[in-house]
Each structure stands twice: as C-alpha cells, then as structure tokens.
Amino acid sequence: MADNVRLLAVRSLMKVLPADGGGKSLREVLAEQPVLLAAERGLLADLLFGVCRHYRLLDHWLGQQMDKPLKSSARAVRLALLCGLHELWFSERPQHAVVNAWPDVCRALNAPWAAGLCNALLRKASKVNAEQISRHLDVPLRCSLPDWLWQRFDQAWPEQANDIAEAALLPPPFTLRLSDPSIEAALIEDGLEVRRGQLSPQAAYLSPPRPVQMLPGFKDGALSVQDEAAQLPALLIEVPAGGRILDACAAPGGKTGQLAEYFPDAELLALDIDAKRLKRVRDNLDRLRRNATLVVGDAAEPGNWWDRQLFDAVLLDAPCSATGILRRQPDLKWHRRDSDIATLCGLQARILDAIWPLVRPGGMLVYATCSILPEENAGQVQAFLARHGDAREDTPVEARSVITSHGCQLLPVADGPDGFFFARLRKAG
Numbered sequence: 001m002a003d004n005v006r007l008l009a010v011r012s013l014m015k016v017l018p019a020d021g022g023g024k025s026l027r028e029v030l031a032e033q034p035v036l037l038a039a040e041r042g043l044l045a046d047l048l049f050g051v052c053r054h055y056r057l058l059d060h061w062l063g064q065q066m067d068k069p070l071k072s073s074a075r076a077v078r079l080a081l082l083c084g085l086h087e088l089w090f091s092e093r094p095q096h097a098v099v100n101a102w103p104d105v106c107r108a109l110n111a112p113w114a115a116g117l118c119n120a121l122l123r124k125a126s127k128v129n130a131e132q133i134s135r136h137l138d139v140p141l142r143c144s145l146p147d148w149l150w151q152r153f154d155q156a157w158p159e160q161a162n163d164i165a166e167a168a169l170l171p172p173p174f175t176l177r178l179s180d181p182s183i184e185a186a187l188i189e190d191g192l193e194v195r196r197g198q199l200s201p202q203a204a205y206l207s208p209p210r211p212v213q214m215l216p217g218f219k220d221g222a223l224s225v226q227d228e229a230a231q232l233p234a235l236l237i238e239v240p241a242g243g244r245i246l247d248a249c250a251a252p253g254g255k256t257g258q259l260a261e262y263f264p265d266a267e268l269l270a271l272d273i274d275a276k277r278l279k280r281v282r283d284n285l286d287r288l289r290r291n292a293t294l295v296v297g298d299a300a301e302p303g304n305w306w307d308r309q310l311f312d313a314v315l316l317d318a319p320c321s322a323t324g325i326l327r328r329q330p331d332l333k334w335h336r337r338d339s340d341i342a343t344l345c346g347l348q349a350r351i352l353d354a355i356w357p358l359v360r361p362g363g364m365l366v367y368a369t370c371s372i373l374p375e376e377n378a379g380q381v382q383a384f385l386a387r388h389g390d391a392r393e394d395t396p397v398e399a400r401s402v403i404t405s406h407g408c409q410l411l412p413v414a415d416g417p418d419g420f421f422f423a424r425l426r427k428a429g
C-alpha cells in the first residue's frame with residue numbers, strides 16, 4: 001500500500017517539478033489524485049510538500065554524492081531519490097523501512113538499474129541527518145530558497161530574513177476562523193487542542209490537524225479554514241447599513257464569506273477573473289448559508305462588468321508573489337521567477353487604478369496581499385498615493401506590526417500567522 005503511494009508521489013512530482021521547469025501547482029496535482037485512505041493521503045502530502053519544501057538541500061546533497069550526474073531522462077529516479085532522502089531526514093518512519101522501500105519504487109519506475117544506487121545512497125544518507133548537512137551551508141541552500149528570492153528577502157528584511165527563510169520550512173499551523181464561537185467547546189470535546197489567536201478575535205489554532213470535513217460544525221458553516229493574518233483585512237471594512245461592497249479578487253472566497261457574515265444586509269459583489277475558482281466562492285457561501293452576487297470579470301477592466309453604482313467599500317486581495325505563504329505553497333519557490341515580481345506589481349497597480357474610481361467619495365479601499373516584498377506592499381501604496389490626490393492612508397494604528405512606511409506588514413511566524421500586508425485607503429469626501 002505505502003509503496004504504491006510512494007510511486008504515486010514520484011509520478012505527481014514529475015508534474016510539479018518536471019525536468020524542463022514550469023510544472024503544475026501542488027494543489028492542482030493533489031486535486032487530481034484518486035480517492036485514498038487518510039493514511040495514504042497523509043504520506044502522499046508529506047512527500048509532495050516535503051520535497052518541494054526542502055528541494056534544494058536534498059538535491060544539493062544528492063549532487064555531491066554522484067560521480068556522474070543523472071541524465072535528465074532519469075528525472076523520475078532523481079525525484080524518487082529525493083523523496084527517499086526526505087523520508088529519512090524529515091519523517092519519523094523507521095529508517096530500515098525507508099531504505100528498503102525506495103529501491104522497489106525505482107524498479108516500479110522501470111529503472112531496475114537504479115535500485116542498487118538508491119539502496120547505497122539511502123544507506124549512506126541514514127548515517128547523517130539534515131542538521132549536520134545544513135550546518136555549513138549558506139541560507140539559500142540550507143533553507144531551500146532560490147538565490148533571487150533569498151536576495152529579495154535579505155534586502156527587504158536584513159534583520160528578519162533568516163527567520164523568514166526558516167519559517168518557510170515548517171509545516172503551517174492549522175488555523176480556523178470560528179464563525180460561531182460556541183463551536184470551540186465542541187472542538188475541545190472532540191479531542192482537539194484549541195489555542196485562540198492574538199490578532200483576530202475569530203482565529204483558532206487547532207492540533208492535531210484533521211481533515212476539515214471531519215470537524216464538528218464545518219458542514220453547518222460554524223468554522224472555516226483561514227489563516228489568522230488573512231482574517232484581518234476584512235475586519236477593516238466599514239459600510240453603512242445596506243451599503244455596497246466589492247470583493248474585487250474574491251476566489252476561493254475566504255474573505256467573501258467573512259464579509260457576508262459581517263454585513264448580512266449589504267449588497268456584496270464578489271468578482272474574480274477565474275470562473276472555475278469563482279465556483280469555490282459559491283460552495284463556500286452555500287456552506288456558510290450566506291449570499292453574494294458572483295461575477296466573472298477582470299478587475300482591471302470594470303467597463304466590462306460594473307453597473308455604474310459606486311461602492312462604499314472595496315476589498316482588493318490582489319494577485320501577488322505569495323511570498324508570505326511559502327510554507328503553505330512550497331512549490332511556488334520553484335515556479336516563480338524573479339521577473340514575475342515586476343509583472344505582478346504592474347498588475348496590482350493597474351487593478352488599483354481601475355478600481356479606485358468605483359469607490360464613492362468618503363468610501364474606502366482595503367488593499368491586501370499575502371506577500372512580504374515591499375514593492376508589492378508599502379511601495380505599491382506609496383506609489384498609489386502619489387498618483388491619486390484624493391486618496392489618503394487610513395490604516396488603523398493598532399493594526400500595524402513591523403514598521404513600514406505604509407500599511408501593516410506581518411511577517412510569517414512559526415505556529416502563528418502567515419506573512420501578509422494590508423492598508424486602508426480613504427477617498428476624500
């Protein structure tokens with residue numbers, strides 16, 4: 001059973017980390033998997049996320065052991081070796097079981113020639129651990145970051161960059177938004193440990209993690225999976241009774257659900273460019289028993305979908321580098337390129353400029369990203385304020401954490417919130 005899952009992990013990683021670059025996202029590939037038992041799913045996710053998280057360190061060690069590099073046609077074998085290394089160094093599974101399992105996977109991959117090599121390498125690897133190997137390595141290798149990304153972190157946050165890089169290696173906490181506070185007692189009764197958040201009044205950290213569908217209250221909309229930092233931007237929205245709200249980049253709908261809960265009488269429009277992702281907003285709202293108008297459209301082109309009625313408040317949770325949530329999406333480290341950052345900044349500025357005229361005088365726009373790069377965040381807000389004389393910053397002081405020129409920048413915290421940014425902009429009345 002476990003060997004089939006290991007084989008499945010290699011085949012899945014071939015899609016996420018193909019030899020020629022590019023590749024599908026981990027989420028997409030996991031969604032394509034056949035129905036698996038909980039333990040099988042756990043092993044599969046551990047291998048996929050783990051190899052993406054520690055890819056550079058594992059690949060570096062492997063490269064050092066080989067006299068001759070493996071041919072690119074042997075990509076599946078290489079990924080099997082990386083999976084084996086990951087299991088040895090970062091899982092609790094017995095070493096002998098791991099060392100025995102992976103040569104069989106090589107045979108199942110029609111690479112019987114690699115079985116002996118795999119066995120020898122894993123035996124060698126079992127005599128060391130990741131800490132011994134990492135000790136003398138530079139941060140980007142030790143923490144498995146592409147050089148360009150490490151340079152950006154180091155330049156932006158010279159004092160915190162090490163902690164940021166290390167936090168990206170840890171499995172993320174299991175964080176919920178409790179819509180019904182009384183559900184906390186049911187979670188505890190169900191054997192879960194619940195720690196309340198410190199920034200969002202609805203945040204709860206749960207352990208041990210469990211498939212969310214199996215939590216009491218999930219099907220009835222009493223709770224949702226949502227990081228604590230991601231809960232904060234919607235808390236800054238204020239609208240008069242019966243007001244109009246635009247959630248401009250809404251899918252999959254974490255914040256749409258929040259807005260629908262906070263403002264049941266408001267007219268809420270949830271927009272996203274991706275029709276498939278927008279379907280998830282509907283599922284979310286149905287589960288929460290809330291409603292909103294859903295529209296497929298480009299936020300940078302309101303002429304195609306806007307009804308000419310101004311909004312009291314806009315939430316723009318913009319497409320971004322997602323550098324604040326690498327622990328949740330470690331594949332992004334290998335899919336993003338340095339040049340993507342300028343492209344994303346351009347898109348964010350275009351959407352901001354296109355959406356601003358839709359805000360009524362005296363109304364607000366909350367800009368948010370799950371990025372920790374200043375050019376997408378404080379820098380983006382600064383440039384926006386310079387372009388729009390009728391805008392002023394209005395982020396509540398208590399919402400600030402790391403000191404930045406504009407908005408509130410949160411950096412990722414182990415066992416705490418993701419890296420996130422938000423700023424509230426007010427239009428002259």
Ligand SMILES: C[S@@+](CC[C@H](N)C(=O)[O-])C[C@H]1O[C@@H](n2cnc3c(N)ncnc32)[C@H](O)[C@@H]1O
Pocket residue numbers: 248249250251252253254255256271272273274277297298299300317318319320351
């Ligand atoms: C960070 S996610 C939003 C997360 C969402 N607000 C939540 O809380 O669940 C960014 C979203 O922006 C959408 N998007 C990207 N470009 C867009 C555009 N030009 N117009 C509208 N939506 C866009 C993406 O499809 C993606 O769903």
